[in-house]
Amino acid sequence: MATVIPFKAVRPTRDKVSLVASRSYQSYTQDELEARLNYNPFSFLHIINPGYKYDKQVNGKERYNLVRNRYLEFKEDHIFIQDKTANYYVYKIVNRNGNVFSGIIAATSTEDYKNDIIKKHEDTIECRETIFKNYLKTVGFNAEPVLLTYPDNDIIANIISKVQKERAEFEFTTHFRDTHYLWIIDDIKSIETIQEEFETIKTIYIADGHHRSASSYLLSEELKSENKLHTGKEPYNYFMSYLIPESDLKIHEFNRLVKDLNGLSKEAFLIRLDTMFRIENRGLDLYKPNKKHHFSMYLDGEFYSLYLRKSNYKFNNALDALDTQILYKTILKPILGISDLRKDNRINYSYGKNDLVTVKSKVDYGEYAVGFGLVPITIEEIKAIADEGLTMPPKSTFIEPKLRSGITIYEF
Known part of the structure; x- marks a missing residue:
């Protein structure tokens, strides 16, 4: 108690x-x-x-x-x-x-x-x-x-x-x-x-x-x-x-920005993503995800929606179900080669209060090659992670x- x-x-x-x-x-x-x-x-x-x-x-x-x-x-x-x-x-x-x-x-x-x-x-x-x-x-x-x-x-x-x-x-x-x-x-x-x-x-x-x-x-x-x-x-x-x-807690997401595509062309990168995600080109329309396991991506002047192919992904615990962990396990580490989220200077973060306009502008100005938007993590997810003795990836929440x-x- x-x-x-x-x-x-x-x-x-x-x-x-x-x-x-x-x-x-x-x-x-x-x-x-x-x-x-x-x-x-x-x-x-x-x-x-x-x-x-x-x-x-x-x-x-x-x-x-x-x-x-x-x-x-x-x-x-x-x-x-x-x-x-x-x-x-x-x-x-x-x-x-x-x-x-x-x-x-x-x-x-x-x-x-x-x-x-x-x-x-x-x-x-x-x-x-x-x-x-x-x-x-x-x-x-x-x-x-x-x-x-x-x-x-x-x-x-x-x-x-x-x-x-x-x-x-x-x-x-x-x-x-x-x-x-x-x-x-x-x-x-x-x-x-x-x-x-x-x-x-x-x-x-x-x-x-x-x-x-x-x-x-x-x-x-x-x-x-x-x-x-x-x-x-x-x-x-x-x-x-x-x-x-x-009920008083306000949780915002942290969006991700990556400086390069790890040597991949735009087309090769999209093909690699297709294994784990259903991809739709949204063009110039600013796409903001509103469901778990849905992501926004801004690449080369266009927005994309990424929907996780759940049949290809294993949910073993509360951490595996976390969108920041999904992004890490399916894109950041295996495709973009970012293993250490704390120390790799190729990745940066923009908290959700800055919204996706900030992500778009940083990519458009050439500071980064690609940006990813996420939905906010919930208090129920935070509690589930803590109850299982697990820890979130860095910059998962802005509270x-x-x-x-x-x-x-x-x-x-």
Whole structure:
């Protein structure tokens, strides 16, 4: 049963939250970073990019220590405050497309991760796990929750709905026109009810944040081994998560782009495809697939529909039924010679929010020879993969919501 507990969040003050909150560091262009660092002294980017203060690039342990120092300065200057009691936090995002995401920010158990109560569907890279584990150990906090999803629960939903009728502690809109809200659940009855309801849930699933989850687990094991008085109740036994019901999750596809046809002519390539797919030339009409095992292909100025010949393909498990795996097993590896989807620089990805117009333009400009469009993977497919202990090919899903850093912070 899932252990989901309240915690004492460190938060920006109400008047500064919109200035503090930041996207993931990698999502900013260099110009955007410089603008925010130059003109916004309250941005969380100052904490995670501490060398800016000294006009110096810093890395490794030196950077981790400076991150810790900047964080403490934000607390000393009362930009951040810490709640005096352990709370749950209702967090809601309404994005520019009208999608609404509502869930609970809480602390989740590293033991649940170890025992497969919190299940994953992606592989993690060991060196990245270790790097982030060392970072967490030095800085002593986590500022971006892992995105988890759980089966819809009426009792939790009713509490969330009731809380949202009150004035939000935080309400701010980003320049992307996404509006963020945060409410505090601090009454004992609601806290007990939420905790009890999560204890009835057998499995929750990682939607986004596999490396952060793995690193938090590694850190808990390390600190446990160093603590002779370990009880299991220490903050390092938990990590901050944003838990939303499955019905709120928004999953987009990642389309594929390949730089060349692996030495094949267009005609030879199409003939090779014919073994596994029923092919129809759609000409200039932008074809977007709308069923599982149907694919769109853009090649030499024309769209094609590709329908899998199921009689020629074996479905041995949940992974084999996944469209990203089908594309890999039938085209990318055997025909285009792409074995390593993580390292081969001949393949690139375009998430579905950019749609097939992006794929078409990149092929038309000669950056790539061929592009493939897919339908989004469903939450049922994600759960089936996780339940069978399998992992998806990289870039199988682009999942919303995407969370901001620095709105709630978990210390350990």
